[in-house]
Amino acid sequence: MASYLLQRLAGTVPVLLLISLLVFLLIHAAPGDPTLLLLGEETNTAEIAKAKERWGLDQPVYLQYLKFLRSAAVGDFGKSFKYAEPVANVIKSRLPATLELAAFAIIIATLLAIPLGVWAGSRPNSWIDNLGTTFGLFGISMPSFWLAIMMILLLAGVLNILPTSGRSTYGVAGPEQTGFYIFDSIMQKNWPAVWDALTHIFMPALALGVNMLGILMRVTRSAILEVMNEDYVRTARAKGLQEENVVWRHVTSNALIPVVTVVGLELGTLLSGSIIVETVFAWPGGGSLLITALNARDYPLVTGLVMTYTVAFVAINLIIDGLYAVIDPRIRY
Amino acid sequence: MQSLTLESATERIPGRLAGIWPRLHVKAFTGGVIVLAFIFIGILGPSFAPHDPNKQELTRMMKAPQGIGAQNVLGTDNLGRDIVSRVIHGARVSLLVAFAVVFVSGFIGVTLGAISGYFGGKVDFVIQKLVEVVWAFPPLLLGITIMAFLGQGLFNLILALVAQRWIPYCRVVRGQALSLRERDFVVAARCLGATQGQIIVRHIIPNLIQTSLVIGTFAMASSIIAEASLSFLGVGVPPEIPTWGTMLADARIYISTAWWMPLFPGLCIFITVLGINLLGDALRDLLDPRLKRTGSGL
Numbered sequence: 206m207a208s209y210l211l212q213r214l215a216g217t218v219p220v221l222l223l224i225s226l227l228v229f230l231l232i233h234a235a236p237g238d239p240t241l242l243l244l245g246e247e248t249n250t251a252e253i254a255k256a257k258e259r260w261g262l263d264q265p266v267y268l269q270y271l272k273f274l275r276s277a278a279v280g281d282f283g284k285s286f287k288y289a290e291p292v293a294n295v296i297k298s299r300l301p302a303t304l305e306l307a308a309f310a311i312i313i314a315t316l317l318a319i320p321l322g323v324w325a326g327s328r329p330n331s332w333i334d335n336l337g338t339t340f341g342l343f344g345i346s347m348p349s350f351w352l353a354i355m356m357i358l359l360l361a362g363v364l365n366i367l368p369t370s371g372r373s374t375y376g377v378a379g380p381e382q383t384g385f386y387i388f389d390s391i392m393q394k395n396w397p398a399v400w401d402a403l404t405h406i407f408m409p410a411l412a413l414g415v416n417m418l419g420i421l422m423r424v425t426r427s428a429i430l431e432v433m434n435e436d437y438v439r440t441a442r443a444k445g446l447q448e449e450n451v452v453w454r455h456v457t458s459n460a461l462i463p464v465v466t467v468v469g470l471e472l473g474t475l476l477s478g479s480i481i482v483e484t485v486f487a488w489p490g491g492g493s494l495l496i497t498a499l500n501a502r503d504y505p506l507v508t509g510l511v512m513t514y515t516v517a518f519v520a521i522n523l524i525i526d527g528l529y530a531v532i533d534p535r536i537r538y
Numbered sequence: 539m540q541s542l543t544l545e546s547a548t549e550r551i552p553g554r555l556a557g558i559w560p561r562l563h564v565k566a567f568t569g570g571v572i573v574l575a576f577i578f579i580g581i582l583g584p585s586f587a588p589h590d591p592n593k594q595e596l597t598r599m600m601k602a603p604q605g606i607g608a609q610n611v612l613g614t615d616n617l618g619r620d621i622v623s624r625v626i627h628g629a630r631v632s633l634l635v636a637f638a639v640v641f642v643s644g645f646i647g648v649t650l651g652a653i654s655g656y657f658g659g660k661v662d663f664v665i666q667k668l669v670e671v672v673w674a675f676p677p678l679l680l681g682i683t684i685m686a687f688l689g690q691g692l693f694n695l696i697l698a699l700v701a702q703r704w705i706p707y708c709r710v711v712r713g714q715a716l717s718l719r720e721r722d723f724v725v726a727a728r729c730l731g732a733t734q735g736q737i738i739v740r741h742i743i744p745n746l747i748q749t750s751l752v753i754g755t756f757a758m759a760s761s762i763i764a765e766a767s768l769s770f771l772g773v774g775v776p777p778e779i780p781t782w783g784t785m786l787a788d789a790r791i792y793i794s795t796a797w798w799m800p801l802f803p804g805l806c807i808f809i810t811v812l813g814i815n816l817l818g819d820a821l822r823d824l825l826d827p828r829l830k831r832t833g834s835g836l
Contacts, residue, residue: 216670217674219667220667220670220671220674221674223671224671224674224675227671228683231683231684231686231687232683232686232687234687235686235687235689236689342812342815342816342819343812345815346759346808346811346812346815347808348763348766348767348804348807348808348811350766350767350770350786351786351800351804351807351808354786354789354790354793354800354804355800355801355804357793358793358794358797358800358801362793362794362797473676473677474676474677476676476679477676477677477678477679478678480678480679480682480771481678481767481770481771484771485790495679495682496682496771499682499686499773507683507686511679511683514676514679515674515675515676515679518674518675518676519674
């Protein structure tokens with residue numbers, strides 16, 4: 206299996222190279238001049254020329270790309286035009302927010318979807334199954350950004366119980382350590398800050414996780430339905446086990462294999478979804494940063510962000526493939 | 539004893555089907571009605587929309603919904619534009635984008651998938667590498683990047699969405715074509731002297747239609763959401779074309795003052811996508827239950 210994964214890992218190198226070339230060319234060829242956008246329309250030509258020279262924009266694109274490749278190979282994506290800081294640092298400061306949001310979205314989605322899916326799948330065509338199926342269908346059909354807006358309208362506007370944007374209330378959180386607010390606050394035993402961070406993350410995480418929730422629920426349900434017909438389930442019943450035990454011990458543990466794959470596959474969609482959800486909630490993560498960088502035509506930052514997301518996406522798929530073999534011993538690579 | 543088991547066996551089969559059929563009917567019927575309404579409004583809607591969707595009436599800004607029979611049934615937006623009219627015109631854009639994306643990406647995906655699976659070898663390798671590269675992009679990210687390059691526009695948006703939506707067709711179709719080419723009727727056609735092109739067009743592709751139809755339905759739902767998402771982010775269609783996504787983007791800063799501005803366009807997206815998904819579920823159960831595992835994450 207190790208050799209299979211190594212082979213897959215080697216296979217991703219040309220893919221990532223091609224993607225970097227594609228993104229680099231698309232961004233550089235896009236209309237809009239970063240020097241004009243950042244320095245303003247009234248800048249004189251000498252200043253523009255100076256900025257172009259400083260950012261390396263005076264060189265031909267293929268040279269810029271080769272230079273980019275050489276430094277990107279060691280994790281250096283150059284300096285952001287807009288923030289005048291190394292791209293790696295800018296991304297590093299924003300990434301924990303995105304990761305924290307994604308983690309919470311997954312937690313909410315799995316905690317709701319799996320019990321619901323198991324419940325629905327173990328009683329096909331009952332009222333609970335109908336309710337669960339409808340719920341799942343609503344989940345996959347829900348545009349996350351609309352759910353986000355409606356939640357802001359209801360929970361923040363009408364009921365006024367949750368904050369509308371940002372990650373924390375100013376002054377509540379202690380000094381930043383890892384950048385994961387909830388984790389940091391727990392470590393510092395700052396309970397009001399933990400609560401504050403939780404109230405901020407709830408709506409964005411639910412909005413981000415809603416599609417995954419729907420898909421997971423449906424996949425769990427159909428996996429359970431399938432496993433319920435297996436011989437070992439009949440054996441477990443024949444032994445006189447209680448139905449609860451049969452469903453949770455024998456059925457669920459076996460039905461979770463496809464569920465894990467779907468979690469992995471959906472992580473990519475989750476990453477994309479975070480771009481739009483972060484924009485709605487002014488969540489200071491990588492997604493909202495991408496939109497800002499794109500509007501400023503901040504070439505190094507856009508390329509760096511797109512590459513970060515893509516590498517994460519490819520890595521997740523690899524890990525899921527590996528994990529699959531661990532969960533299901535029947536799979537051999 | 540014998541007669542008893544026989545009886546219960548004959549009873550069980552229609553019994554099982556009976557469990558599935560009503561559910562299938564409800565799904566197909568509800569989904570069908572929603573989708574037909576969507577198509578109807580998308581095509582004919584603009585002719586019965588009460589107002590010009592872009593006409594600004596600054597004296598009638600942010601009017602709350604006034605109910606049926608009033609001047610602005612669902613209210614007006616921040617520029618005094620009629621929300622009903624904008625929602626109706628928005629349906630046309632969603633319909634156009636959805637169908638264009640599904641047909642173009644379906645055509646590309648099925649063709650490349652069939653070629654890839656049927657021929658194998660070098661052709662397969664090149665096509666599959668292409669699939670791998672596009673597939674490695676997080677979906678919305680590719681759309682945003684392409685739109686940044688092409689600029690806002692309806693045609694560009696369709697192009698950007700097609701760029702990634704042919705992949706599911708290609709992957710599934712390739713797998714099926716791989717097994718189809720070994721089947722007896724294909725071998726027979728080859729023995730009778732049919733050319734490669736004839737075999738693909740006459741024998742392989744017709745057998746891939748059912749699966750593609752199911753994938754197409756789900757692709758339609760996802761392209762409607764993707765169109766709205768890109769327009770919402772400001773990289774989709776230009777602001778002068780009313781769409782559900784741009785309406786939501788306009789509504790964002792007025793959430794607390796005008797609830798009707800985000801409610802109606804979003805509800806339209808939700809109901810339309812729900813209808814398409816219902817129809818897709820019914821189609822899949824009917825035509826290709828093997829796809830069920832993917833939970834429509836196609």
